[in-house]
Amino acid sequence: MKDFDTFKELQKTQKAYQYVLTLASWDSNTEAPKASFPFRSEMLGIISGEHFSLLTDKEYVETVNDLYENGEDLNNRQTREIEKAKKNLDKIVKIPKRDYIEYSKLLNNAQKAWEESKEDSDYEAFKPYLEKIIAMKKKMVSFRQKENQHAYDVLLDDFEEGMTMEKYDAFFNTVKEELVPFVKDILKKKSDEAPAFVKKSYPVDKQKEFVEYLLDVFDFKKDRGVLKESVHPFTWNTHSKDVRFTTSYHENYVFSSVFAAIHELGHATYEQQVDDVFDMTNLKSGASMGIHESQSRFYENMIGRSKPFWNTHLSKFKSMFPSQMKTIEVDDFYQAINRVDETFIRIEADELTYPLHILIRYEIERMIFNDEVTVEELPSIWNKKVKEYLNLDVKKDSDGLLQDVHWSNGMFGYFPTYALGSAYAAQIYYTLIEDIEFEKLVEENRIDKINKWLRNKIHCYGSSLKPREIMEKVTGEPFNPKYYIRYLKEKYSDLYLK
Amino acid sequence: MKDFDTFKELQKTQKAYQYVLTLASWDSNTEAPKASFPFRSEMLGIISGEHFSLLTDKEYVETVNDLYENGEDLNNRQTREIEKAKKNLDKIVKIPKRDYIEYSKLLNNAQKAWEESKEDSDYEAFKPYLEKIIAMKKKMVSFRQKENQHAYDVLLDDFEEGMTMEKYDAFFNTVKEELVPFVKDILKKKSDEAPAFVKKSYPVDKQKEFVEYLLDVFDFKKDRGVLKESVHPFTWNTHSKDVRFTTSYHENYVFSSVFAAIHELGHATYEQQVDDVFDMTNLKSGASMGIHESQSRFYENMIGRSKPFWNTHLSKFKSMFPSQMKTIEVDDFYQAINRVDETFIRIEADELTYPLHILIRYEIERMIFNDEVTVEELPSIWNKKVKEYLNLDVKKDSDGLLQDVHWSNGMFGYFPTYALGSAYAAQIYYTLIEDIEFEKLVEENRIDKINKWLRNKIHCYGSSLKPREIMEKVTGEPFNPKYYIRYLKEKYSDLYLK
Numbered sequence: 001m002k003d004f005d006t007f008k009e010l011q012k013t014q015k016a017y018q019y020v021l022t023l024a025s026w027d028s029n030t031e032a033p034k035a036s037f038p039f040r041s042e043m044l045g046i047i048s049g050e051h052f053s054l055l056t057d058k059e060y061v062e063t064v065n066d067l068y069e070n071g072e073d074l075n076n077r078q079t080r081e082i083e084k085a086k087k088n089l090d091k092i093v094k095i096p097k098r099d100y101i102e103y104s105k106l107l108n109n110a111q112k113a114w115e116e117s118k119e120d121s122d123y124e125a126f127k128p129y130l131e132k133i134i135a136m137k138k139k140m141v142s143f144r145q146k147e148n149q150h151a152y153d154v155l156l157d158d159f160e161e162g163m164t165m166e167k168y169d170a171f172f173n174t175v176k177e178e179l180v181p182f183v184k185d186i187l188k189k190k191s192d193e194a195p196a197f198v199k200k201s202y203p204v205d206k207q208k209e210f211v212e213y214l215l216d217v218f219d220f221k222k223d224r225g226v227l228k229e230s231v232h233p234f235t236w237n238t239h240s241k242d243v244r245f246t247t248s249y250h251e252n253y254v255f256s257s258v259f260a261a262i263h264e265l266g267h268a269t270y271e272q273q274v275d276d277v278f279d280m281t282n283l284k285s286g287a288s289m290g291i292h293e294s295q296s297r298f299y300e301n302m303i304g305r306s307k308p309f310w311n312t313h314l315s316k317f318k319s320m321f322p323s324q325m326k327t328i329e330v331d332d333f334y335q336a337i338n339r340v341d342e343t344f345i346r347i348e349a350d351e352l353t354y355p356l357h358i359l360i361r362y363e364i365e366r367m368i369f370n371d372e373v374t375v376e377e378l379p380s381i382w383n384k385k386v387k388e389y390l391n392l393d394v395k396k397d398s399d400g401l402l403q404d405v406h407w408s409n410g411m412f413g414y415f416p417t418y419a420l421g422s423a424y425a426a427q428i429y430y431t432l433i434e435d436i437e438f439e440k441l442v443e444e445n446r447i448d449k450i451n452k453w454l455r456n457k458i459h460c461y462g463s464s465l466k467p468r469e470i471m472e473k474v475t476g477e478p479f480n481p482k483y484y485i486r487y488l489k490e491k492y493s494d495l496y497l498k
Numbered sequence: 499m500k501d502f503d504t505f506k507e508l509q510k511t512q513k514a515y516q517y518v519l520t521l522a523s524w525d526s527n528t529e530a531p532k533a534s535f536p537f538r539s540e541m542l543g544i545i546s547g548e549h550f551s552l553l554t555d556k557e558y559v560e561t562v563n564d565l566y567e568n569g570e571d572l573n574n575r576q577t578r579e580i581e582k583a584k585k586n587l588d589k590i591v592k593i594p595k596r597d598y599i600e601y602s603k604l605l606n607n608a609q610k611a612w613e614e615s616k617e618d619s620d621y622e623a624f625k626p627y628l629e630k631i632i633a634m635k636k637k638m639v640s641f642r643q644k645e646n647q648h649a650y651d652v653l654l655d656d657f658e659e660g661m662t663m664e665k666y667d668a669f670f671n672t673v674k675e676e677l678v679p680f681v682k683d684i685l686k687k688k689s690d691e692a693p694a695f696v697k698k699s700y701p702v703d704k705q706k707e708f709v710e711y712l713l714d715v716f717d718f719k720k721d722r723g724v725l726k727e728s729v730h731p732f733t734w735n736t737h738s739k740d741v742r743f744t745t746s747y748h749e750n751y752v753f754s755s756v757f758a759a760i761h762e763l764g765h766a767t768y769e770q771q772v773d774d775v776f777d778m779t780n781l782k783s784g785a786s787m788g789i790h791e792s793q794s795r796f797y798e799n800m801i802g803r804s805k806p807f808w809n810t811h812l813s814k815f816k817s818m819f820p821s822q823m824k825t826i827e828v829d830d831f832y833q834a835i836n837r838v839d840e841t842f843i844r845i846e847a848d849e850l851t852y853p854l855h856i857l858i859r860y861e862i863e864r865m866i867f868n869d870e871v872t873v874e875e876l877p878s879i880w881n882k883k884v885k886e887y888l889n890l891d892v893k894k895d896s897d898g899l900l901q902d903v904h905w906s907n908g909m910f911g912y913f914p915t916y917a918l919g920s921a922y923a924a925q926i927y928y929t930l931i932e933d934i935e936f937e938k939l940v941e942e943n944r945i946d947k948i949n950k951w952l953r954n955k956i957h958c959y960g961s962s963l964k965p966r967e968i969m970e971k972v973t974g975e976p977f978n979p980k981y982y983i984r985y986l987k988e989k990y991s992d993l994y995l996k
Contacts, residue, residue: 019545046510221533241531242530242531
């Protein structure tokens with residue numbers, strides 16, 4: 001039988017390659033000069049090739065498979081490490097190399113085609129690519145599908161371990177039944193226009209100063225992290241002592257800068273608080289896409305968009321933007337940052353309508369992998385659902401099914417984790433407020449104490465626990481969407497229906 | 499016979515490793531969080547190990563040696579590539595592995611010991627390390643020394659190809675004979691204190707804005723480069739399309755920020771202007787330490803500290819610092835940025851006294867490698883020379899021979915290139931002003947035209963030409979220190995003796 005130490009040794013070398021590639025991608029996304037990319041990709045291509053060889057190296061494959069089959073002597077953590085390694089391995093080695101290369105090439109070309117077709121709002125130009133991507137995706141999945149396993153279930157599990165259509169159906173049916181009518185009621189009450197101060201000009205250097213202030217408010221550990229700027233905000237890490245994130249600043253939309261920063265701070269805090277015993281393992285990062293998103297949404301919505309938070313920090317914000325904020329009080333501000341409105345674009349959606357955007361995507365992906373829709377029919381299906389759930393008439397596909405990058409990257413099964421994250425966050429929230437004086441701590445600027453709770457309950461485990469295990473351990477029951485519905489109804493009834 | 503294509507192929511893989519390691523070191527020096535270093539060094543240690551294996555790989559060693567011995571069919575550029583590869587190879591493979599490891603460990607420990615002993619100005623604490631470094635250095639050199647070759651000549655050639663004690667003696671004797679008495683005359687005339695505006699407080703964000711302005715003035719190509727901050731300014735590059743540099747800002751010493759930036763811009767412009775046919779070769783970077791330094795000094799001193807430059811740009815500077823600069827006119831400014839003064843510290847020295855600091859180091863290194871001095875005697879020798887050349891009494895070794903990091907890194911033979919660079923710059927300067935209307939171009943803010951001249955004459959060649967070949971090609975004669983003396987005497991007579 002192969003030795004677990006052999007596995008660790010081989011994995012360590014793989015990690016070193018992964019490390020420099022991750023470092024290079026941080027550089028690519030935040031500061032590498034434009035003209036450097038051709039040389040860069042040639043150099044990184046060589047390192048990626050070496051990395052790939054290590055990942056598919058015969059000794060490594062045998063070691064993982066052997067430990068997976070005969071791992072009776074492993075402890076729990078070791079078993080979990082092997083389980084994750086095996087899953088990653090199968091994603092690579094079960095695919096014939098020829099298909100792997102063909103698929104990579106297809107995605108490269110599709111990316112550019114999608115950008116152009118979105119630019120021109122020309123679905124016809126993207127359609128042949130999407131058709132091929134879906135066909136290839138189904139083929140790729142078939143190599144990994146277990147008997148009686150549905151293709152879409154393979155993909156759902158890729159992004160959120162343990163999730164299936166059955167479970168997501170239960171979730172999204174609740175969203176559909178409970179939330180869709182509630183949103184309609186709220187939308188009847190909303191004001192036509194956002195208040196004037198929202199769209200005023202806020203100098204970017206002052207915004208940066210305020211985001212720096214937020215780093216301290218959220219107790220971000222600067223000796224173990226970096227904040228930078230990029231076009232799209234993201235969080236990046238190699239281990240708990242090097243966690244970096246970016247935000248982007250918009251002079252005429254200060255809320256976007258502020259809440260993107262708080263959102264990423266949620267991701268970053270999660271990564272900073274993973275126990276460092278996992279640094280050298282494949283368990284060193286957050287548990288799943290959904291659990292990760294729950295932490296960023298918790299930061300962004302439960303803390304960042306709460307009244308207690310701004311009771312404490314609005315004075316700082318006003319001191320930095322005195323002319324823009326002159327007459328604005330906490331109640332005005334709280335209303336404005338929680339304003340509900342229909343929008344075509346998912347990433348511009350508010351907290352309440354956001355899950356409906358995900359519902360649309362989930363239902364369509366489900367149809368695609370159940371062969372219930374042709375690529376030809378996708379825009380009309382999309383637009384019908386937008387009408388049904390958001391009461392909007394899609395005028396151009398760039399505001400419709402061409403808006404997201406995911407499908408052009410072959411990422412099917414990813415979207416549902418966004419809504420799931422918010423729903424996890426609500427369930428965790430109701431446990432947390434039983435345990436600690438949440439509002440008081442937020443208002444007293446003691447987010448470090450909230451971080452401590454999150455660390456002990458969730459963060460410290462890295463991905464040594466599965467999402468399901470985390471939810472049960474923290475909240476005492478499996479994932480249950482009722483908390484999400486309750487949270488949204490309580491919050492938005494209070495804001496709009498009183 | 500081995501194929502040149504084999505060499506290129508093997509070298510390309512090496513370059514990919516070098517590339518990611520260089521990228522990681524840029525990150526280490528500019529933004530990696532403090533706590534990330536232990537994990538980081540473990541990961542990078544693995545990649546460095548792989549890189550080292552490739553550099554000493556049997557096939558590569560045989561290929562280089564074979565092409566070096568039997569390279570009659572290679573063209574000039576290929577011959578030069580093999581010559582450089584052979585030199586680098588010998589530096590590694592001729593050293594027994596045991597000595598290599600011992601020496602690396604010694605340097606690691608010596609680094610820390612030097613820092614502490616400099617902090618405490620305690621030479622005794624550093625002495626045993628320095629003694630071992632010198633002994634090991636002599637041993638390491640012995641493996642590479644040719645018959646009748648002097649150890650110090652090996653080191654001088656490492657940092658400046660083709661240079662020897664004989665050549666440096668001629669240079670430094672001229673400096674000693676011509677410059678030492680001239681400096682004494684000048685120092686009699688200097689004012690006791692720098693003018694008040696020099697040490698005023700200049701807000702760092704405004705300094706940054708001015709340095710951004712300088713990037714355009716010097717026509718730095720931003721799509722092929724990055725400017726950032728670090729403790730010690732430096733220039734970094736992987737190829738001509740990715741050239742990055744840093745500067746550091748000092749609120750109470752604005753000239754340091756400005757001239758460090760211009761200095762590094764000189765290095766960076768050189769690297770940006772290397773012909774991209776060299777990107778994938780070992781000839782892609784500047785010709786030598788000395789030639790590189792000539793370009794940074796040319797930028798810093800000949801352009802940056804010239805009156806025509808400030809005739810054009812002082813108004814911008816004044817507009818950014820109106821209160822600090824209120825009554826200051828170009829003449830005052832020009833005097834202030836070229837103020838001569840004795841100082842103990844090399845890196846704080848002005849353009850005129852700087853070569854005397856190097857003279858001291860050269861003479862002492864020469865003695866060390868000729869066994870003419872013991873480590874015990876070094877401080878008294880150092881202090882004697884400082885008295886002789888600069889008329890200063892060294893009170894503590896931290897202001898004396900403990901000030902520089904170089905020896906603790908085993909870098910002997912490096913210092914002379916600093917003075918050589920300034921001397922090369924002067925020789926190039928006198929050719930350039932014959933060729934183009936230098937002062938007029940500077941004053942008309944057409945540094946792009948000066949860059950073009952430098953590109954065509956020097957930069958484009960990368961290191962395909964040797965330093966000697968460049969000097970002869972550009973100026974029509976071998977390196978001659980008389981131009982340096984002439985330049986300094988003309989400039990400083992005009993400033994101080996009129």
